Amino acid sequence: MVLCCVSLVSCGSASRVKFNESANKGYDIYLLIGQSNMAGRGKMIEGDQDVFSDKVFLLDSDGNAVPATNPLNQYSTIRKDMKMQQIGPGFGFSKKIAEKTGREILLVVNAKGGTKIEEWSVGTTFYNDAVSRTKQAMSLGGQLKAVLWHQGCANSGNPDNYLSDLKVIVESLRKDLDAPKLPFIAGELAYWRKTSPKFNEIIRTISDVIPYSDCVSAEGCSMLKDETDSHFSREGQILLGERYADKVLKICY
Numbered sequence: 001m002v003l004c005c006v007s008l009v010s011c012g013s014a015s016r017v018k019f020n021e022s023a024n025k026g027y028d029i030y031l032l033i034g035q036s037n038m039a040g041r042g043k044m045i046e047g048d049q050d051v052f053s054d055k056v057f058l059l060d061s062d063g064n065a066v067p068a069t070n071p072l073n074q075y076s077t078i079r080k081d082m083k084m085q086q087i088g089p090g091f092g093f094s095k096k097i098a099e100k101t102g103r104e105i106l107l108v109v110n111a112k113g114g115t116k117i118e119e120w121s122v123g124t125t126f127y128n129d130a131v132s133r134t135k136q137a138m139s140l141g142g143q144l145k146a147v148l149w150h151q152g153c154a155n156s157g158n159p160d161n162y163l164s165d166l167k168v169i170v171e172s173l174r175k176d177l178d179a180p181k182l183p184f185i186a187g188e189l190a191y192w193r194k195t196s197p198k199f200n201e202i203i204r205t206i207s208d209v210i211p212y213s214d215c216v217s218a219e220g221c222s223m224l225k226d227e228t229d230s231h232f233s234r235e236g237q238i239l240l241g242e243r244y245a246d247k248v249l250k251i252c253y
Helices: 089-101 125-139 162-176 196-203 234-252
Strands: 007-009 016-018 027-034 056-059 065-067 105-111 142-150 184-187 213-216
Touching: 027 089, 027 125, 056 089, 056 125, 089 105, 089 142, 089 234, 105 125, 125 142, 125 162, 142 162, 142 234, 162 184, 162 196, 184 234, 213 234
Parallel strands: 027 105, 027 142, 056 105, 142 184, 184 213
Antiparallel strands: 007 016, 056 065
């Protein structure tokens, strides 16, 4: 397995950890997993379901790379009803990565709303499907660059053990995907939620607990409905995705 270069900058630190970069042919592959915001709940507008880049591809249900169209979670093996799948961070993320690098991007999006971190534990259907679909993508040729993770709303009321649970998942993903230094990027929760501050304070320290990891800020990402709702709007999702991209551009390119 060929690993990308890494230069991680944590949310709360200016320190950098650098690794060697190696040549890469084929797709740049990204695994996008988590709950509803990663699945995408930002309302789509006219044109969002069209092909948006000639360099961004999506792993379909048959293990093929097809031109990416929204909703990006449409081929998820674990998703909720299709009508619930809308704009997620993968949209802004993949567009920016492709535009800045000129590389062909292959997304593996396998998220489901409402899921707790315990449902992503090693050996569960969610975990196993994430691994198997990523291996399908890797068999098409290219390099697994990073995992994008957005999950935590379902655990934000009691997040004290969150990072220790997440560390086990990340370590197992790296082992099962033969990528011991695979970058893992997590996202903060919506700032307007009452339970978000404590969770976000914890997730910002991810690089202190999990090597080769980092997080992105959700500050300023707008809400879909109101303060009772945990979902980002279309604009908020795009901004969040671009922040994932900014982080990955520093890490892998």
